[in-house]
Amino acid sequence: MTPPAGAAAFLDSAGWGGAAILPLAGDASFRRYFRVEQGARRAVLMDAPPPHEDPRPFLAVGDWLVERGFAAPRTLASDLDRGLVLLEDFGDARMREVVDAEPAREGALYAAAVDILVALRRHPAGPFAPYDRAVLHREARLLVEWYCPAVGLEVDLEGYRAAWDTVFDHVLTAEPVTVLRDYHAENLMLVGDGLGLLDFQDALAGHPAYDLVSLLKDARRDVAPTLEAAMLARYRGATGAGEDFTRAYHGLGAQRNAKIIGIFTRLWKRDGKPRYPTLAPRVWRYLERDLAEPVLAPVRRWFDANIPPDRRGDPMAIAA
Template sequence: MTPPAGAAAFLDSAGWGGAAIMPLAGDASFRRYFRVARGAERAVLMDAPPPEEDPRPFLAVGGWLAERGFGAPAVLASDLGRGLVLLEDFGDARLREVADAEPGREAALYEAAVDVLAELRTHPAGPFAPYDRAVLRREADLLVDWYCPAVGLPVDRDGYRAAWDAVFEHALAGETVTVLRDYHAENLMLVKDGLGLLDFQDALAGHPAYDLVSLLKDARRDVAPALETAMLARYVAATGAGEDFMRAYHVLGAQRNAKIVGIFTRLWKRDGKARYAALCPRVWAYLERDLAEPVLEPVRRWFDANVPAARRGDPMMAAS
């Protein structure tokens, strides 16, 4: 986590000359984050190095959110050629750590997160690419592209696609909203005026159930079934969502978690980030809960025929 080349000059041009630069976080992509400190002032430096990363989508989505009163961080300065962006610092109070440390607040914190999604649904989708069938297919394919080969399973790829195609219509019907795509406890910050949002640069226009799936079937944190049920009820009460919404919720739950199993396996196999493989058992548990729903019957049949229960879990273990 060495500061990127040109960081000092960028900060100087932004009026932050002489500020200390401290490692803050990395993520599953090439992006890195640093805290910038000058006296009592704080900011966050995002390093999104080209050509691997492009900060423009982050700025576009953040601007769209801020214009509508949602908690995107303010942009203090940017150098798009170098992929450097100076952002408002939301502090250290992430929903994940606060909920873990103070279980008595967990329900209220998740209620606040659900309320943001209910409010987001009142706005027409932004000018973002559609979360269409092609994207859903490509993402679901990550499981057969990466997990199945990693654990030595030859599978029926054509049957896999056909099974998903039989259920995707549920996730494509009805209204579309801005889908942030990684809306979960590690990307939600507790700030003075509510929740600060992070990691929304991949936003698309899609089904409103998707971000609820991200929140309540969290790959990085256990969400108890009782909490999931309560939060779904809160969302339904706020939005009037009906049975069609719940069918989409289950389809997108299965699709997202099939995708995540594939992504986490790729992070292990290709990028050497073994910690992600260890998260896969939790993701499989979410996936299997949705596969038990009647709407997912074609997909469940494919999994039963191609991926034995004993081979569903940590790919490092299932491969041995």
């Protein structure tokens, strides 16, 4: 977490000359984050180094959210050629750690997160690419491209695509909304009386159930089925969403978690990040809950025929 080359000059040009640059966080991508401190002022420095990263989508989505009253970090300065962006600092009170330390607040904080999605649904989708059938298939395919080979399985690829195609018929009928795509407790910050949004640069225009899935089937922390049911009911009650929404919720839940299992395997096999496969058993549990739903029957049959129960879990441990 050494500050990027040019960071000091960038901060000087932005009016933050001589500021301390302290390591803050990295993530599964090439992006890194630093806290910048100058006297009583604090900001966050994003290092999104080209050609691996491009901060422009983050800035565009952030501006779109702020213009509509959502709490996204405001951009203080940027050098897009270097991939450096100075952002408003939302502090350290991340929803994940607050809920873990104060379990009594879990229901209220998840309700607040659901209410943001209700509000987001009231706006027409932003000028973002569509979350269409091609994208859904490409993401679901990550499981058979990375996970299945890692655990020694040769599977029916054409049958996999055909099974998902049937399910996607249920998730491509709703009026699209802006989908932030990584909406969960580690990307939500307690800011003032509400929640601030992070990690939304991959936003697309898609089904309103997707971000609810991301929140309630969280790959990084257990969300109890009772809490999931209560929050799904809260969203449906606030929006008037019917059973078609619930079918799409389960279909997208299975799709997202198949994708995540593939991504976690790729992070291990390709990128040398062995922490991520250890999260896969939780994701498998979410996936198997959704596979039990009637709308997932074709996909469930494929899984039953191609991935035995003893090959579902941490791919690193299974392959050992």
